[in-house]
Amino acid sequence: MPVLKIYFSRIQRMSGLSRERVLDRLPYLGLDIEGTDDESVRIEYNPNRPDFSTDYGVARALVGLVGKETGVPEYRVSAGRGRIIADRSLAKVRPYIAGVVARRIRLDDETIRQLISMQEDLHNGLGRKRRKVAIGLHDLEAVGFPVRYSAKAGDFAFAPLGSNEEMTVAEILARTETGRAYGHILAGTEAYPMLIDSTGTVLSFPPIINGQKTKVGKGTRGLFVDVTSTDQRLGDEALAIVSCALADAGATLESVTVSYARTKVVTPDLTPARMKFDLRLAGSLTGLSLSKAEASDALRKSRLDVDPRGFAVIPRYRVDILHPVDLAEEVVIGYGLDKMTPVYPPSGDAGRYDRGLASVDAMSLTMAEAGYNETMSFDLVDDATLYRNFGRSSEARLEVDNPRTAEHSLLRDSLLPSLMAVLGRNTKNEYPQRVYEVGTVFRRSGGRVVESTSLAALSAHSSSSFTEAKMHLEALVRRQLGEAAETRPAGHWAFAEGRCAEVVVKGVTIGHVGEVKPGALAAFGLGVGVCGFELGLKPRTRA
Numbered sequence: 001m002p003v004l005k006i007y008f009s010r011i012q013r014m015s016g017l018s019r020e021r022v023l024d025r026l027p028y029l030g031l032d033i034e035g036t037d038d039e040s041v042r043i044e045y046n047p048n049r050p051d052f053s054t055d056y057g058v059a060r061a062l063v064g065l066v067g068k069e070t071g072v073p074e075y076r077v078s079a080g081r082g083r084i085i086a087d088r089s090l091a092k093v094r095p096y097i098a099g100v101v102a103r104r105i106r107l108d109d110e111t112i113r114q115l116i117s118m119q120e121d122l123h124n125g126l127g128r129k130r131r132k133v134a135i136g137l138h139d140l141e142a143v144g145f146p147v148r149y150s151a152k153a154g155d156f157a158f159a160p161l162g163s164n165e166e167m168t169v170a171e172i173l174a175r176t177e178t179g180r181a182y183g184h185i186l187a188g189t190e191a192y193p194m195l196i197d198s199t200g201t202v203l204s205f206p207p208i209i210n211g212q213k214t215k216v217g218k219g220t221r222g223l224f225v226d227v228t229s230t231d232q233r234l235g236d237e238a239l240a241i242v243s244c245a246l247a248d249a250g251a252t253l254e255s256v257t258v259s260y261a262r263t264k265v266v267t268p269d270l271t272p273a274r275m276k277f278d279l280r281l282a283g284s285l286t287g288l289s290l291s292k293a294e295a296s297d298a299l300r301k302s303r304l305d306v307d308p309r310g311f312a313v314i315p316r317y318r319v320d321i322l323h324p325v326d327l328a329e330e331v332v333i334g335y336g337l338d339k340m341t342p343v344y345p346p347s348g349d350a351g352r353y354d355r356g357l358a359s360v361d362a363m364s365l366t367m368a369e370a371g372y373n374e375t376m377s378f379d380l381v382d383d384a385t386l387y388r389n390f391g392r393s394s395e396a397r398l399e400v401d402n403p404r405t406a407e408h409s410l411l412r413d414s415l416l417p418s419l420m421a422v423l424g425r426n427t428k429n430e431y432p433q434r435v436y437e438v439g440t441v442f443r444r445s446g447g448r449v450v451e452s453t454s455l456a457a458l459s460a461h462s463s464s465s466f467t468e469a470k471m472h473l474e475a476l477v478r479r480q481l482g483e484a485a486e487t488r489p490a491g492h493w494a495f496a497e498g499r500c501a502e503v504v505v506k507g508v509t510i511g512h513v514g515e516v517k518p519g520a521l522a523a524f525g526l527g528v529g530v531c532g533f534e535l536g537l538k539p540r541t542r543a
Helices: 008-015 019-029 055-065 109-124 169-175 177-186 232-248 279-286 292-301 324-335 355-369 416-424 466-481 518-523
Strands: 003-007 032-036 040-044 077-086 096-103 133-139 147-152 192-196 202-205 222-229 252-259 264-267 273-276 311-314 433-445 448-461 486-489 495-505 508-516 529-542
Touching: 003 008, 003 055, 003 109, 008 019, 008 040, 008 055, 019 032, 019 040, 019 055, 055 232, 055 292, 055 324, 077 096, 096 232, 096 264, 109 133, 109 232, 133 202, 133 232, 147 222, 169 177, 192 222, 202 222, 222 232, 232 252, 273 324, 279 292, 279 324, 292 324, 355 433, 355 448, 355 466, 355 529, 416 433, 416 448, 416 529, 448 466, 466 495, 466 508, 466 529
Parallel strands: 077 147, 077 252
Antiparallel strands: 003 040, 032 040, 096 222, 096 252, 133 222, 147 192, 192 202, 252 264, 273 311, 433 448, 448 529, 486 495, 495 508, 508 529
Protein backbone atom coordinates (compact mmCIF):
# COMPACT_ATOMS: atom_id res chain seq x y z
CA MET A 1 0.00 0.00 0.00
CA PRO A 2 1.45 3.44 -0.91
CA VAL A 3 2.27 5.82 1.92
CA LEU A 4 2.14 9.63 1.65
CA LYS A 5 3.86 12.08 3.97
CA ILE A 6 1.90 15.28 4.58
CA TYR A 7 3.16 18.34 6.46
CA PHE A 8 0.60 19.88 8.80
CA SER A 9 1.56 23.42 7.76
CA ARG A 10 0.63 22.69 4.13
CA ILE A 11 -2.56 20.69 4.72
CA GLN A 12 -3.82 23.27 7.24
CA ARG A 13 -3.17 26.09 4.78
CA MET A 14 -4.93 24.22 1.95
CA SER A 15 -7.92 23.04 3.98
CA GLY A 16 -8.32 25.76 6.59
CA LEU A 17 -8.65 23.03 9.25
CA SER A 18 -6.79 22.66 12.52
CA ARG A 19 -4.26 19.90 13.05
CA GLU A 20 -6.67 18.09 15.38
CA ARG A 21 -9.52 18.33 12.86
CA VAL A 22 -7.30 17.00 10.05
CA LEU A 23 -6.23 13.98 12.12
CA ASP A 24 -9.82 13.36 13.19
CA ARG A 25 -11.25 13.38 9.63
CA LEU A 26 -8.51 11.55 7.68
CA PRO A 27 -9.69 8.03 8.67
CA TYR A 28 -13.20 8.84 7.45
CA LEU A 29 -11.78 9.30 3.95
CA GLY A 30 -10.54 5.72 4.07
CA LEU A 31 -6.98 6.79 4.92
CA ASP A 32 -4.95 4.92 7.53
CA ILE A 33 -2.68 7.01 9.74
CA GLU A 34 0.71 5.28 9.86
CA GLY A 35 2.23 7.72 12.32
CA THR A 36 2.71 11.36 13.22
CA ASP A 37 5.42 13.67 14.51
CA ASP A 38 5.48 17.37 15.37
CA GLU A 39 5.51 18.45 11.74
CA SER A 40 3.86 15.75 9.64
CA VAL A 41 1.54 12.78 9.34
CA ARG A 42 2.15 9.64 7.28
CA ILE A 43 -0.96 8.17 5.71
CA GLU A 44 -1.52 4.94 3.82
CA TYR A 45 -4.04 5.07 0.98
CA ASN A 46 -5.64 2.43 -1.19
CA PRO A 47 -4.05 2.17 -4.67
CA ASN A 48 -7.51 2.49 -6.22
CA ARG A 49 -7.46 6.16 -5.10
CA PRO A 50 -4.45 7.55 -7.00
CA ASP A 51 -5.87 11.05 -6.52
CA PHE A 52 -4.64 10.71 -2.93
CA SER A 53 -1.03 10.52 -4.13
CA THR A 54 -0.45 14.20 -3.17
CA ASP A 55 -1.51 16.41 -0.31
CA TYR A 56 -3.49 18.45 -2.87
CA GLY A 57 -5.79 15.48 -3.47
CA VAL A 58 -6.20 14.83 0.24
CA ALA A 59 -6.99 18.50 0.94
CA ARG A 60 -9.52 18.47 -1.91
CA ALA A 61 -11.37 15.58 -0.27
CA LEU A 62 -11.07 16.97 3.26
CA VAL A 63 -12.75 20.29 2.50
CA GLY A 64 -15.62 18.39 0.91
CA LEU A 65 -16.05 16.02 3.82
CA VAL A 66 -16.35 18.88 6.34
CA GLY A 67 -18.68 20.82 4.03
CA LYS A 68 -16.37 23.78 3.28
CA GLU A 69 -16.25 23.13 -0.49
CA THR A 70 -18.66 20.60 -1.94
CA GLY A 71 -19.52 19.27 -5.36
CA VAL A 72 -17.31 18.60 -8.37
CA PRO A 73 -14.27 20.93 -8.47
CA GLU A 74 -14.05 23.02 -11.63
CA TYR A 75 -10.87 22.76 -13.70
CA ARG A 76 -10.28 24.92 -16.75
CA VAL A 77 -7.97 24.00 -19.59
CA SER A 78 -7.21 26.86 -21.96
CA ALA A 79 -6.47 26.19 -25.61
CA GLY A 80 -2.70 25.93 -25.92
CA ARG A 81 -0.29 26.05 -28.84
CA GLY A 82 1.80 23.12 -27.69
CA ARG A 83 1.94 20.25 -30.16
CA ILE A 84 3.30 16.70 -30.10
CA ILE A 85 3.90 14.83 -33.37
CA ALA A 86 3.66 11.07 -32.78
CA ASP A 87 5.56 8.91 -35.24
CA ARG A 88 3.90 5.70 -36.44
CA SER A 89 7.20 3.85 -35.87
CA LEU A 90 6.20 3.43 -32.21
CA ALA A 91 2.79 1.91 -32.96
CA LYS A 92 3.87 -1.53 -31.74
CA VAL A 93 6.17 -0.33 -28.93
CA ARG A 94 4.51 2.47 -26.93
CA PRO A 95 1.93 4.01 -29.24
CA TYR A 96 0.12 6.65 -27.15
CA ILE A 97 1.22 9.99 -25.80
CA ALA A 98 -0.58 12.90 -24.14
CA GLY A 99 0.51 16.14 -22.54
CA VAL A 100 -0.38 19.30 -20.66
CA VAL A 101 1.27 22.66 -20.09
CA ALA A 102 1.10 24.17 -16.59
CA ARG A 103 2.05 27.84 -16.35
CA ARG A 104 2.55 30.22 -13.44
CA ILE A 105 3.31 27.54 -10.89
CA ARG A 106 5.69 28.21 -8.02
CA LEU A 107 7.69 25.18 -6.98
CA ASP A 108 9.28 24.91 -3.56
CA ASP A 109 11.11 21.85 -2.27
CA GLU A 110 8.00 20.23 -0.78
CA THR A 111 5.83 20.81 -3.84
CA ILE A 112 8.51 19.21 -6.01
CA ARG A 113 8.67 16.27 -3.57
CA GLN A 114 4.89 15.89 -3.71
CA LEU A 115 4.88 15.90 -7.52
CA ILE A 116 7.67 13.34 -7.76
CA SER A 117 5.96 11.16 -5.15
CA MET A 118 2.73 11.33 -7.18
CA GLN A 119 4.65 10.50 -10.35
CA GLU A 120 6.16 7.35 -8.84
CA ASP A 121 2.91 6.22 -7.22
CA LEU A 122 1.14 6.57 -10.57
CA HIS A 123 3.97 4.68 -12.25
CA ASN A 124 3.60 1.81 -9.81
CA GLY A 125 -0.21 1.77 -9.71
CA LEU A 126 -1.99 2.82 -12.91
CA GLY A 127 1.28 2.45 -14.80
CA ARG A 128 1.95 -1.14 -13.66
CA LYS A 129 5.55 -0.20 -12.79
CA ARG A 130 5.87 1.94 -15.94
CA ARG A 131 4.94 -0.92 -18.25
CA LYS A 132 1.56 0.64 -19.07
CA VAL A 133 2.14 4.33 -18.27
CA ALA A 134 5.18 6.57 -17.78
CA ILE A 135 5.11 10.27 -16.84
CA GLY A 136 7.70 12.94 -17.60
CA LEU A 137 7.92 16.34 -15.85
CA HIS A 138 9.87 19.06 -17.70
CA ASP A 139 10.84 22.71 -17.20
CA LEU A 140 8.63 24.46 -19.74
CA GLU A 141 11.20 27.17 -20.48
CA ALA A 142 13.60 24.53 -21.80
CA VAL A 143 11.03 23.03 -24.19
CA GLY A 144 10.57 24.16 -27.79
CA PHE A 145 7.36 23.11 -29.52
CA PRO A 146 6.49 21.18 -31.56
CA VAL A 147 7.83 18.09 -29.82
CA ARG A 148 8.36 14.92 -31.82
CA TYR A 149 7.69 11.48 -30.34
CA SER A 150 9.66 9.03 -32.45
CA ALA A 151 11.90 5.96 -32.39
CA LYS A 152 15.69 5.96 -32.15
CA ALA A 153 18.32 3.23 -32.40
CA GLY A 154 20.45 1.91 -29.56
CA ASP A 155 23.42 4.10 -30.50
CA PHE A 156 21.45 7.34 -30.11
CA ALA A 157 23.02 9.49 -27.37
CA PHE A 158 21.91 12.25 -24.99
CA ALA A 159 22.56 13.42 -21.40
CA PRO A 160 20.13 11.59 -19.09
CA LEU A 161 18.73 13.08 -15.89
CA GLY A 162 21.41 13.33 -13.24
CA SER A 163 24.30 13.46 -15.70
CA ASN A 164 25.91 16.16 -17.86
CA GLU A 165 27.65 13.59 -20.05
CA GLU A 166 26.00 12.04 -23.06
CA MET A 167 25.29 8.31 -22.99
CA THR A 168 23.92 6.03 -25.69
CA VAL A 169 20.59 4.31 -25.22
CA ALA A 170 22.42 1.02 -24.75
CA GLU A 171 24.63 2.55 -22.06
CA ILE A 172 21.64 4.07 -20.25
CA LEU A 173 19.90 0.70 -20.15
CA ALA A 174 23.03 -1.05 -18.87
CA ARG A 175 24.56 1.51 -16.51
CA THR A 176 21.85 3.69 -14.97
CA GLU A 177 19.68 2.61 -12.05
CA THR A 178 16.41 3.23 -13.90
CA GLY A 179 17.77 1.59 -17.03
CA ARG A 180 18.51 -1.62 -15.16
CA ALA A 181 15.18 -1.45 -13.31
CA TYR A 182 12.90 -0.80 -16.29
CA GLY A 183 14.88 -1.78 -19.37
CA HIS A 184 13.04 -5.10 -19.53
CA ILE A 185 9.93 -3.20 -20.64
CA LEU A 186 11.63 -2.50 -23.97
CA ALA A 187 13.25 -5.93 -24.32
CA GLY A 188 13.15 -7.30 -27.85
CA THR A 189 12.77 -3.95 -29.61
CA GLU A 190 15.24 -1.89 -31.62
CA ALA A 191 12.87 1.10 -31.75
CA TYR A 192 13.44 3.07 -28.56
CA PRO A 193 10.84 5.80 -27.77
CA MET A 194 12.30 9.29 -27.63
CA LEU A 195 10.70 12.70 -27.03
CA ILE A 196 12.72 15.45 -28.76
CA ASP A 197 11.77 19.12 -29.07
CA SER A 198 12.15 21.48 -32.04
CA THR A 199 15.69 22.49 -30.99
CA GLY A 200 16.91 18.89 -30.77
CA THR A 201 16.76 18.73 -26.96
CA VAL A 202 15.87 15.28 -25.63
CA LEU A 203 13.06 15.65 -23.14
CA SER A 204 12.52 12.01 -22.31
CA PHE A 205 13.39 8.41 -23.10
CA PRO A 206 10.16 6.80 -21.89
CA PRO A 207 9.58 4.74 -19.85
CA ILE A 208 13.20 4.85 -18.64
CA ILE A 209 14.48 8.35 -17.87
CA ASN A 210 14.13 12.07 -18.62
CA GLY A 211 16.77 14.26 -20.18
CA GLN A 212 19.00 16.47 -18.04
CA LYS A 213 18.32 19.69 -19.98
CA THR A 214 14.66 19.90 -18.94
CA LYS A 215 15.23 19.06 -15.26
CA VAL A 216 12.66 20.59 -12.89
CA GLY A 217 13.92 22.68 -9.97
CA LYS A 218 12.95 25.44 -7.53
CA GLY A 219 13.38 28.05 -10.23
CA THR A 220 10.87 26.37 -12.52
CA ARG A 221 7.83 28.55 -13.28
CA GLY A 222 6.12 26.33 -15.82
CA LEU A 223 5.85 22.63 -16.54
CA PHE A 224 5.35 20.49 -19.59
CA VAL A 225 4.06 17.05 -18.64
CA ASP A 226 4.15 14.13 -21.04
CA VAL A 227 2.45 10.78 -20.49
CA THR A 228 3.32 7.84 -22.74
CA SER A 229 1.39 4.60 -22.57
CA THR A 230 0.48 1.29 -24.11
CA ASP A 231 -3.12 1.79 -22.97
CA GLN A 232 -4.60 5.13 -24.03
CA ARG A 233 -7.30 5.11 -21.34
CA LEU A 234 -4.79 4.58 -18.53
CA GLY A 235 -2.53 7.27 -19.94
CA ASP A 236 -5.42 9.76 -20.10
CA GLU A 237 -6.38 8.91 -16.50
CA ALA A 238 -2.84 9.47 -15.24
CA LEU A 239 -2.62 12.80 -17.05
CA ALA A 240 -5.97 13.91 -15.61
CA ILE A 241 -4.83 13.17 -12.05
CA VAL A 242 -1.57 15.07 -12.57
CA SER A 243 -3.35 18.00 -14.24
CA CYS A 244 -5.87 18.39 -11.41
CA ALA A 245 -3.09 18.32 -8.82
CA LEU A 246 -1.16 21.01 -10.74
CA ALA A 247 -4.29 23.16 -10.96
CA ASP A 248 -4.80 22.81 -7.19
CA ALA A 249 -1.16 23.86 -6.78
CA GLY A 250 -2.05 27.15 -8.50
CA ALA A 251 -1.05 26.43 -12.09
CA THR A 252 -2.90 27.58 -15.19
CA LEU A 253 -3.49 24.65 -17.51
CA GLU A 254 -3.12 24.71 -21.29
CA SER A 255 -3.97 21.91 -23.69
CA VAL A 256 -1.49 20.09 -25.93
CA THR A 257 -2.50 18.71 -29.33
CA VAL A 258 -1.17 15.28 -30.27
CA SER A 259 -0.94 14.59 -34.01
CA TYR A 260 -1.00 10.92 -34.95
CA ALA A 261 -0.75 9.61 -38.51
CA ARG A 262 -4.50 9.77 -39.12
CA THR A 263 -6.00 11.73 -36.24
CA LYS A 264 -5.47 14.55 -33.77
CA VAL A 265 -6.24 14.44 -30.03
CA VAL A 266 -6.42 17.42 -27.66
CA THR A 267 -5.21 16.60 -24.14
CA PRO A 268 -5.99 16.62 -21.28
CA ASP A 269 -9.72 16.00 -21.24
CA LEU A 270 -10.97 16.93 -17.76
CA THR A 271 -14.67 16.59 -18.60
CA PRO A 272 -16.52 14.91 -15.69
CA ALA A 273 -18.07 11.50 -16.29
CA ARG A 274 -21.70 10.62 -15.59
CA MET A 275 -23.29 7.51 -14.14
CA LYS A 276 -26.90 6.77 -13.28
CA PHE A 277 -27.43 7.12 -9.53
CA ASP A 278 -29.74 4.47 -8.08
CA LEU A 279 -31.04 5.77 -4.73
CA ARG A 280 -32.82 2.49 -3.97
CA LEU A 281 -29.65 0.46 -4.56
CA ALA A 282 -27.65 2.83 -2.39
CA GLY A 283 -30.17 2.46 0.42
CA SER A 284 -30.25 -1.33 0.23
CA LEU A 285 -26.46 -1.55 0.29
CA THR A 286 -25.83 0.97 3.04
CA GLY A 287 -28.89 0.61 5.25
CA LEU A 288 -29.43 4.37 5.10
CA SER A 289 -32.92 5.72 4.47
CA LEU A 290 -32.07 9.00 2.78
CA SER A 291 -34.17 11.25 0.61
CA LYS A 292 -32.90 12.19 -2.83
CA ALA A 293 -31.84 15.59 -1.49
CA GLU A 294 -29.99 14.03 1.46
CA ALA A 295 -28.21 11.52 -0.78
CA SER A 296 -27.26 14.30 -3.20
CA ASP A 297 -25.84 16.34 -0.30
CA ALA A 298 -23.79 13.32 0.79
CA LEU A 299 -22.42 12.88 -2.73
CA ARG A 300 -21.50 16.55 -2.89
CA LYS A 301 -19.46 16.15 0.28
CA SER A 302 -17.59 13.39 -1.53
CA ARG A 303 -16.86 16.00 -4.27
CA LEU A 304 -19.43 14.54 -6.67
CA ASP A 305 -22.71 16.01 -7.95
CA VAL A 306 -26.14 14.82 -9.09
CA ASP A 307 -27.58 16.45 -12.21
CA PRO A 308 -31.32 17.12 -12.80
CA ARG A 309 -31.68 13.86 -14.73
CA GLY A 310 -30.54 11.80 -11.74
CA PHE A 311 -27.03 11.11 -13.00
CA ALA A 312 -24.05 11.33 -10.68
CA VAL A 313 -21.39 13.72 -11.98
CA ILE A 314 -17.91 12.29 -11.35
CA PRO A 315 -14.74 14.43 -11.50
CA ARG A 316 -12.11 13.24 -13.97
CA TYR A 317 -9.58 12.40 -11.28
CA ARG A 318 -11.93 9.84 -9.65
CA VAL A 319 -10.88 6.92 -11.84
CA ASP A 320 -11.96 4.45 -9.13
CA ILE A 321 -15.73 4.93 -9.59
CA LEU A 322 -16.74 2.17 -11.99
CA HIS A 323 -20.16 0.95 -10.83
CA PRO A 324 -23.29 2.23 -9.02
CA VAL A 325 -22.06 0.30 -5.98
CA ASP A 326 -19.14 2.73 -5.82
CA LEU A 327 -21.61 5.60 -5.67
CA ALA A 328 -23.30 3.95 -2.70
CA GLU A 329 -19.92 3.94 -0.93
CA GLU A 330 -19.50 7.65 -1.67
CA VAL A 331 -22.91 8.31 -0.13
CA VAL A 332 -21.75 6.64 3.10
CA ILE A 333 -18.48 8.61 3.12
CA GLY A 334 -20.26 11.91 2.51
CA TYR A 335 -22.99 11.12 5.04
CA GLY A 336 -20.37 10.32 7.67
CA LEU A 337 -19.27 6.90 8.80
CA ASP A 338 -19.16 8.19 12.35
CA LYS A 339 -22.90 8.97 12.17
CA MET A 340 -23.85 5.37 11.42
CA THR A 341 -24.83 3.08 14.29
CA PRO A 342 -24.48 -0.72 14.26
CA VAL A 343 -27.72 -2.65 13.81
CA TYR A 344 -28.06 -6.21 15.06
CA PRO A 345 -29.46 -8.72 12.55
CA PRO A 346 -33.14 -9.61 13.04
CA SER A 347 -32.42 -13.27 13.81
CA GLY A 348 -31.84 -14.23 17.43
CA ASP A 349 -30.00 -17.43 16.49
CA ALA A 350 -26.33 -17.72 17.36
CA GLY A 351 -23.91 -18.06 14.44
CA ARG A 352 -21.54 -20.94 13.94
CA TYR A 353 -18.51 -21.62 11.79
CA ASP A 354 -19.38 -23.15 8.43
CA ARG A 355 -18.36 -26.83 8.49
CA GLY A 356 -17.25 -26.75 4.88
CA LEU A 357 -15.00 -23.76 5.52
CA ALA A 358 -13.58 -25.46 8.61
CA SER A 359 -12.54 -28.40 6.43
CA VAL A 360 -10.99 -26.11 3.84
CA ASP A 361 -9.08 -24.23 6.54
CA ALA A 362 -7.76 -27.50 7.92
CA MET A 363 -6.44 -28.49 4.48
CA SER A 364 -4.84 -25.06 4.12
CA LEU A 365 -3.12 -25.48 7.49
CA THR A 366 -1.77 -28.87 6.42
CA MET A 367 -0.16 -27.31 3.34
CA ALA A 368 1.41 -24.58 5.44
CA GLU A 369 2.81 -27.16 7.84
CA ALA A 370 4.33 -28.97 4.85
CA GLY A 371 6.39 -25.88 4.04
CA TYR A 372 4.19 -24.26 1.39
CA ASN A 373 3.53 -20.50 1.39
CA GLU A 374 -0.07 -19.42 0.88
CA THR A 375 -0.90 -17.00 -1.93
CA MET A 376 -4.09 -15.07 -2.65
CA SER A 377 -4.69 -14.08 -6.27
CA PHE A 378 -7.53 -12.58 -8.25
CA ASP A 379 -10.40 -14.61 -9.68
CA LEU A 380 -9.95 -12.59 -12.88
CA VAL A 381 -6.91 -13.30 -15.05
CA ASP A 382 -5.68 -12.63 -18.58
CA ASP A 383 -5.65 -14.82 -21.68
CA ALA A 384 -1.89 -15.43 -21.67
CA THR A 385 -1.79 -16.62 -18.06
CA LEU A 386 -4.82 -18.88 -18.37
CA TYR A 387 -4.51 -20.22 -21.92
CA ARG A 388 -1.64 -19.17 -24.20
CA ASN A 389 1.20 -19.93 -21.79
CA PHE A 390 -0.07 -23.49 -21.48
CA GLY A 391 -0.90 -23.91 -25.17
CA ARG A 392 -4.46 -24.85 -24.26
CA SER A 393 -7.72 -24.22 -26.08
CA SER A 394 -9.74 -21.23 -24.95
CA GLU A 395 -13.09 -22.30 -26.39
CA ALA A 396 -14.74 -22.59 -22.96
CA ARG A 397 -13.42 -19.23 -21.72
CA LEU A 398 -15.61 -17.12 -19.44
CA GLU A 399 -15.15 -13.50 -20.52
CA VAL A 400 -16.09 -10.48 -18.42
CA ASP A 401 -18.17 -7.80 -20.09
CA ASN A 402 -16.36 -4.44 -20.33
CA PRO A 403 -13.26 -5.48 -18.34
CA ARG A 404 -11.33 -2.69 -16.63
CA THR A 405 -8.02 -4.06 -17.94
CA ALA A 406 -6.92 -6.90 -20.20
CA GLU A 407 -5.13 -8.44 -17.20
CA HIS A 408 -8.50 -9.02 -15.52
CA SER A 409 -10.75 -10.06 -18.38
CA LEU A 410 -11.40 -13.79 -17.81
CA LEU A 411 -12.78 -15.89 -14.95
CA ARG A 412 -10.28 -18.60 -14.13
CA ASP A 413 -11.17 -22.29 -14.27
CA SER A 414 -8.02 -23.39 -12.43
CA LEU A 415 -5.65 -22.09 -9.74
CA LEU A 416 -2.53 -23.50 -11.42
CA PRO A 417 -2.02 -20.55 -13.83
CA SER A 418 -2.24 -18.05 -10.96
CA LEU A 419 0.38 -20.00 -9.01
CA MET A 420 2.64 -20.19 -12.08
CA ALA A 421 2.34 -16.41 -12.42
CA VAL A 422 3.45 -16.04 -8.79
CA LEU A 423 6.50 -18.22 -9.43
CA GLY A 424 7.22 -16.29 -12.62
CA ARG A 425 7.38 -13.04 -10.65
CA ASN A 426 9.83 -14.50 -8.13
CA THR A 427 12.55 -15.98 -10.32
CA LYS A 428 15.22 -13.86 -8.58
CA ASN A 429 14.42 -15.33 -5.15
CA GLU A 430 16.04 -18.43 -3.72
CA TYR A 431 14.78 -21.94 -4.42
CA PRO A 432 13.06 -24.15 -3.48
CA GLN A 433 9.85 -22.15 -3.72
CA ARG A 434 6.63 -23.85 -2.65
CA VAL A 435 3.29 -22.07 -2.97
CA TYR A 436 -0.35 -23.02 -2.63
CA GLU A 437 -3.74 -21.37 -2.86
CA VAL A 438 -7.28 -22.21 -1.82
CA GLY A 439 -9.61 -20.23 -4.04
CA THR A 440 -12.62 -20.05 -6.31
CA VAL A 441 -12.67 -21.40 -9.86
CA PHE A 442 -15.47 -21.17 -12.42
CA ARG A 443 -16.92 -23.24 -15.25
CA ARG A 444 -19.95 -23.08 -17.48
CA SER A 445 -22.71 -25.66 -17.01
CA GLY A 446 -25.59 -25.21 -19.43
CA GLY A 447 -26.87 -21.68 -18.97
CA ARG A 448 -25.28 -21.24 -15.55
CA VAL A 449 -21.86 -20.46 -14.15
CA VAL A 450 -20.80 -22.98 -11.52
CA GLU A 451 -18.37 -21.85 -8.83
CA SER A 452 -16.27 -24.27 -6.84
CA THR A 453 -13.39 -24.17 -4.40
CA SER A 454 -10.06 -25.69 -5.36
CA LEU A 455 -6.74 -26.25 -3.65
CA ALA A 456 -3.64 -26.13 -5.82
CA ALA A 457 0.03 -26.38 -4.87
CA LEU A 458 3.30 -26.05 -6.80
CA SER A 459 6.89 -26.77 -5.84
CA ALA A 460 9.69 -25.15 -7.88
CA HIS A 461 13.35 -26.18 -7.69
CA SER A 462 15.96 -27.97 -9.77
CA SER A 463 15.06 -31.48 -8.54
CA SER A 464 11.27 -31.18 -8.35
CA SER A 465 9.49 -34.33 -9.53
CA PHE A 466 6.22 -36.17 -9.88
CA THR A 467 7.18 -38.24 -6.85
CA GLU A 468 7.51 -35.13 -4.65
CA ALA A 469 4.10 -33.80 -5.69
CA LYS A 470 2.46 -37.20 -5.20
CA MET A 471 3.99 -37.53 -1.72
CA HIS A 472 2.53 -34.22 -0.54
CA LEU A 473 -0.79 -34.95 -2.21
CA GLU A 474 -1.18 -38.37 -0.56
CA ALA A 475 -0.25 -36.95 2.85
CA LEU A 476 -2.86 -34.20 2.48
CA VAL A 477 -5.66 -36.57 1.44
CA ARG A 478 -4.83 -39.14 4.10
CA ARG A 479 -4.69 -36.57 6.89
CA GLN A 480 -7.73 -34.49 5.94
CA LEU A 481 -10.06 -36.99 4.26
CA GLY A 482 -8.99 -40.11 6.09
CA GLU A 483 -8.71 -41.92 2.77
CA ALA A 484 -5.99 -43.22 0.49
CA ALA A 485 -5.46 -41.34 -2.77
CA GLU A 486 -5.13 -43.49 -5.87
CA THR A 487 -3.26 -42.09 -8.89
CA ARG A 488 -3.98 -43.27 -12.43
CA PRO A 489 -2.06 -42.18 -15.57
CA ALA A 490 -3.94 -39.41 -17.36
CA GLY A 491 -3.47 -36.29 -19.45
CA HIS A 492 -3.89 -32.68 -18.31
CA TRP A 493 -3.28 -29.35 -20.08
CA ALA A 494 -0.88 -28.09 -17.37
CA PHE A 495 1.29 -31.19 -16.94
CA ALA A 496 3.83 -32.97 -19.13
CA GLU A 497 2.75 -36.05 -21.05
CA GLY A 498 3.71 -39.20 -19.18
CA ARG A 499 4.34 -37.23 -15.99
CA CYS A 500 0.72 -36.70 -14.96
CA ALA A 501 -1.98 -38.67 -13.16
CA GLU A 502 -5.56 -38.17 -12.07
CA VAL A 503 -6.29 -38.31 -8.34
CA VAL A 504 -9.03 -40.75 -7.36
CA VAL A 505 -10.58 -41.05 -3.89
CA LYS A 506 -13.23 -43.75 -3.28
CA GLY A 507 -13.74 -44.13 -7.00
CA VAL A 508 -14.23 -40.39 -7.70
CA THR A 509 -11.69 -38.26 -9.59
CA ILE A 510 -11.01 -35.14 -7.53
CA GLY A 511 -7.98 -33.65 -9.32
CA HIS A 512 -4.66 -34.10 -11.07
CA VAL A 513 -0.99 -34.28 -10.08
CA GLY A 514 2.13 -34.00 -12.20
CA GLU A 515 5.14 -32.09 -13.51
CA VAL A 516 4.41 -28.81 -15.32
CA LYS A 517 5.06 -29.05 -19.07
CA PRO A 518 8.31 -27.48 -20.38
CA GLY A 519 6.50 -25.05 -22.68
CA ALA A 520 4.65 -23.51 -19.73
CA LEU A 521 7.88 -23.22 -17.74
CA ALA A 522 9.43 -21.24 -20.58
CA ALA A 523 6.34 -19.07 -21.06
CA PHE A 524 6.40 -18.00 -17.40
CA GLY A 525 10.18 -17.44 -17.48
CA LEU A 526 11.06 -20.29 -15.11
CA GLY A 527 14.45 -21.96 -15.34
CA VAL A 528 13.73 -24.77 -12.88
CA GLY A 529 11.29 -27.65 -12.85
CA VAL A 530 7.87 -27.33 -11.23
CA CYS A 531 5.62 -30.08 -9.91
CA GLY A 532 2.28 -29.93 -8.14
CA PHE A 533 -1.38 -30.78 -8.02
CA GLU A 534 -4.89 -29.33 -7.95
CA LEU A 535 -7.90 -30.77 -6.12
CA GLY A 536 -11.54 -29.79 -6.37
CA LEU A 537 -13.15 -29.19 -2.98
CA LYS A 538 -16.57 -27.61 -2.55
CA PRO A 539 -18.94 -26.83 -5.48
CA ARG A 540 -21.34 -23.88 -5.45
CA THR A 541 -23.91 -22.95 -8.09
CA ARG A 542 -25.16 -19.55 -9.19
CA ALA A 543 -27.80 -18.73 -11.76
